[in-house]
Every structure is written in C-alpha cells, then in structure tokens.
Amino acid sequence: MSNQTPNHSSYDIIIVGGAIMGSSTAWFLTEQKDFQGRVLVVEKDPSYEFSSTAHTNSCMRQQYSNALNVNISQFAADFVKNIRNYMKDDRVPELSIRSFGYMYLADTESFAQTLRENIKVQHDAGAATVLMTPEEIKAKYPFYNVDDIVLGSINTVDEGYWDGAAVFDWWRRLARERGVEYVQNEVVAMTKNAGGTRVESVTLAGGEVISCGQVVNASGPRAARTAAMAGIDIPVEPRKRFSWIFSAEQPLDQDLPLTIDPSGVHCRENGGGTYQAGGHADIDPAVDYDDFNMDHSFWENHAWPILATRIPQFEAVKVTHSWAGHYAYNTLDHNAVLGRHPEIENFIFQNGFSGHGLQQSPAMGRGIAELLVHGAYRSLDLSPFSYERITTNTPMIEKAVI
Template sequence: MYGASIAFHLASDPDFDGRVTVIERDPTYAFAATSHTNSCIRQQFSDPLNVQISQYGAEYILNFRARSGLADAPDLRLHSFGYLYLADTPDFAAALRDSQQVQAGLGAATRHMTRDQIAEAYPFYALDDIVAGNHNTVNEGYFDGGTLFDWWKRGAKRLGVTFVHDEVVDVIQEADRVTGVRLASGEIIACCWLVNAAGTRAAQVAGMAGIALPVEARKRYTYVFQAETPLDRDLPLTIDPSGVHVRSDGRYYMAGSPPGDDPAVDPADFAFDHALWQDKVWPAIATRIPAFERVRVINEWVGHYDYNTLDQNAVVGPNPDIANFIHVNGFSGHGLQQSPAIGRGMAEWIVHGAYRTLDLTPLGYARIAAGRPIVEKAII
C-alpha cells in the first residue's frame, strides 16, 4: 500500500522531476499485509494528529477520482457503520470521554454514550457489564482498500513509475547518505532517496542501514461468518473489552482478534491457529451479542501487523542520521486508513523538503531514538 501510495503521490506532484522505482519482493501480494487487511477507517483516536490523518483519509476516499486526478477511476464508497468502543470500567469510560472531546474538537461526530443510549440504538447487545461507549457514524467504517491500492498502482505506472520484481539485500551508503541498494539479483540501483515501505520486514531493511527499528510481525486473525438469526440493522465495528472486534460485512459478519499469546513471528509465518475461534473469538461475540450463539464460519485468514513495539504508532519521515532514508513503518494496524495522508506527506517532504499540509513530525524517528512513545489510547 505504501509503495504504491508514495510512488503515486510523488509522480503526481508537478514539481517532482525525478524517477521512481518500486522494488517488490512479491508482486502477487499473496502474503502482504495489504492483502489481508479488514479495510476500515476511523477518526476515533486520542492523539489529535492521528484523528486528522484519518479525517483526510476519509475525505480522500469519498472524493477519490477528483483527489487522484484519475478520470477513469471508480467511485469509492465508505460504509459508515462506525466504530463502537465499549468500556467496562469507569476508568475506561473516562478515557473514552476524554478521547471524544479531542475528536469533537477536530470536527468528528463521535458521541459518548451511556449504557442505556447504546441499548436503545442497538438492542441486540448484552450490556450488563458495560459502563459507556463511544460511537461515530460519519465517515467511519469500511472502504475498498484493494481498489484504492490497485488504482494508485495503475496511476503510478501511467506516470512512469517502474515496478521491479526483486528484493533489497543491502543498502549502500557514503557517509551519512544512502546512495543505492543492492538487489538479490545482483543489480545495484542508485538513488537520491530511499523509502522503507517494507511492512513487517521494515526492521530488516532499516538494519541494512545501521538503523534500529522496533517493528516486528504480529499475527491478527479474521473470520467471516453467517448468523442463523441476522441482526435487524448494521452492526458497528464493535470493540469489545475482551479485545475481540466484530462488524457487519454485507450480509455476513466479520470478527477479528489477536491471538491469546501475541509474540513476534517470522514475516513468512502465516500458520493458522484453528483453536482461537472456539476458545476466544466466538465466546466473546456470542456473549456480547446473544444472536451470535448460532453462527457458521465461511472464511478465515491470518494477516500481520507491522507492530511498533514502542507505542503502536507509525514511524514516518526522514531518519535524523541518514536524511535521505525515509521511514513509512510500524503502522500497527492503521496502515490502510493512514495511507492517503502519509503518501501525500512523504511526497511533500521528498519534493519540497518540508510537510506542507499536516505536520507529521511527531511521528518521526526521533521519538524512537529517544524512547519517547506517543500516548495513543485507542489501539485495537
């Protein structure tokens, strides 16, 4: 997603006079995080910059043809069933209230709801243990991330971007700059800028340049299921206190969860834990929504987060010690929804030497080097 987004935004900038090459180790994308995403977007963050990044993403999705300049591109729809965070303790409810105030101050339509208000809007929930919740049904929900990715890639190719099937095995440096990369094929490609968009392999690529990056692959499981008794209205993307989330998916439903034990895994490890549904996911959703006591799983898969172990927030922008090494790493599950704003921001930095719209500096590598985490309370 990020290789395509940044390539397209760069090539679309009228002030850009360079050439862009995207090196892709797996052009089938069979095991890319982009291919295993749930394609959702939300404004419900506690950090103002994360809210603004997703607000731009929603606006970009809703106005994709005009924003991209791709006259033959399809319209993208944003299915705004919203996210519903459920709090089961007073402290959690207070944190949701604080986040709602941040979001509302930036123009988001998030509502802080009492248990009774949630029950009135969605009577199918069992809420005996719930204190409060936050919900937003404006520009928050599901979008077709696969189509967005495909058209960025198509648009980039039309604008002269080259996509190469190979793999970077070494980063070539002179003093404090990257001058090129060596590929597995033996070819050396010179560069003025190197963008690390390697997803779960980002730490490996950064390490080739002597950069320590706290990003690792973590498994995340998705299940699509059919309910014997469907709900009578759209199901918001419900974040249960158990850590399981579930939402409408057309005439079906989609649930997701981290594993019970959440270690780092090899980026090539997509082995499936078939016990997780029975042991954790189904009990949680059936307890929260009794109508889901009788369901049938019709599809399931495991994907990866490129998990930032410091603070589960993106690391973006130039490296302080190697100024032409650009990070777009560690999105920890926020990657697709943040890709329009981050693609635009990286293109601004490379072409103009500064962020011209959103200031993405707080997400820079400097906080990683200092061990200074961003406090983001709304992590899924």
C-alpha cells in the same frame, strides 16, 4: 521468484515495498509538479498475497486519542469520497464510506474515563463522536448484551468500511501509467557513503546494484529487516492477527458497527448476513516474517464465545473464511515512524502503523511525497512521527489501539 531487472542503474527515489504505503507514495510523487525524477518500486511479491494490505479490515475511524491521528483519518475520508477528483481520471470509480461506525464498549470506569477524555480530543478535531449509556446503546442496537457495560463510544460520520483494495489498485495503476517503475525483486543490501551519512545504492536479489538519490522504507512488517541494511534499528515487528468471516443463522436486522469488545475481540458488518471478526492471543509475541499459520482453536475457545456473549444472535454461526495476517507493530507506542533518519539523511521511514496503515495511507503517502520533493511536510505536519522519538525513548501515546 523470477527477479526482474530494473530498466536503469540509477533512480532518484527507490521505494522498498509496493503495497499500499509504497504505492500511495509513488502516486503522490506523480502529483508533485516540481518533481520530474525517476522512481523505482521494488516489491518481492506483486500478488501481495501475504501483505498487510491484503489482510486488512478495510475500515477507517476518527476515534483516536491523538488529534493528529484524527486529522489523518479525516483526510482519508475526504480522499475516498472524492477519489475521482483527486485522481483526475474518469476511469476511477466513485467510492463511498459505509459509515456504520466503530462502537467502543467500556466495561470499567477506568476505560469509560478514557473514552470521555478521547472524545474531547475528537470533538476539538471536528469528529462527530458521541458517548452512549448502556440504556442508549440497547435502545439503538438492541442485539447487544450490555449487562457489563459502563459506557460506549461511536461515530457514524466517515467511520466504517471503505474499498481499500480499489484505492490501492488505482494508486498502483496510475503511478505506473505516469512513469513509476515497479519490479518484482527484493532489496537484500544497502551501501552507504564513506561518511555513513547517505545510502548510495541498493543491491537486489539478482545481484544488481542500483544507485539511489533517496530510499523509502515502505516494507510493512519487514521494516526492521530493511532498516538493518542501512545499519538502523527500528522497533517494528510482525505481530499475528487472526480474522474470520462468518454467517449467522439469525442475521441482525441492522448494520453492526465495528464493535470493539472490552476483551479486544472485534467484529463488524460484512453484508449479506455475513460478518468479519478479528483478534489476537493474550500472549502476543513477534512472529517470523513468513508465519501465517492459523490457530483454529482460538476461534472456538476464545473469539466466538466472547462474540456470542456480546451478541446472543451469534450463538449459531458458521465460519466461511479465516486467515492470519501481520500488524507492522511499533513496540514503542503503536504509532507510525515517519520521515528522515537524523544521520542517514536520504533514508526515509514509512513504517510501524500498527494496524492503522490502510486508513492512514492517503495522508502518509502525500506527506512522504512532499518530504521527498520539498524537504518538508506541506499539507499536514507529520513531524511528531519522526524517528527522533525512538532514539530519545519519547513515546507518542495513542490510547485507542485495537
């Protein structure tokens, strides 16, 4: 890596990590009329080849068990559908959501009851989720095998595929045009003041020491490593997730919702007779930050047999692409860790999204920008995601985790 030296020795805000969370925050900072400060984004790999952002399913859903998570996705949907208005730039393309929905399939009465409980939360928050009996599922989506299914849950309003790469590109591009500085470098150390209440500077891989007013940890699966530089523990670790693109010899004659099989294997429409599937091993340990090795036997022995049983037309398929990516997995409760550290007052968390990061990036970037500039969330109260629940071991439970 060729390290780039920042243009200045001091910044009001340093964002550690320039993928979708860091870039969302950077762009939303430029929208804060009360803020004229200097912002530096430090990204070790500007190709983003191994980032969670690059390995995403690029879908959003409103089917959560926690109302705040529903509200966060509702803002994401509004942002995507009205991106040109939000960005106030005619160069930005008009985007939409391909709302084929998420289809949760329950094969036990216990799981079905969870879907019933979740739909109450979703309806109260304004989501359009519906429950479907096996007979109703078969009538509308005849390609499914529902012999073992008790109940299904789907929402086809603002739930499905969106072009996350385009949103990311425009956040980054416009943030830079508006004065945010991006450098290819790596934060390797942080120095606190004598009282240990503030991070005074960060040290980069090239040895540069850069003073900071506030520092944002937006380093994805590497969140724990970044937090440790400030003497902070955070229960976020990289967990490996496998993805496959495949073509079907007999493509379905209608859109395939993002189907969550009770096994945990999921699959969605990809267009042109191709589909994207994902899953992970039953034994799901933390992995090395640089471990992206693919387990090709997992498809043959686990994922494909499950998909072919659930959708018999997938008995004859051909995998065209496959990769392993990382979830930034919060082991406490699979929800984000967000906001200020209670003691190191200028250290800001934007971590632990556990696979929800892309769809949550608009609301999280906006919220962190508000917190940095105004000292509080203004649009949507994101304080339930605070670090305090880590120290008190008080999980914010989200039942709908894929």
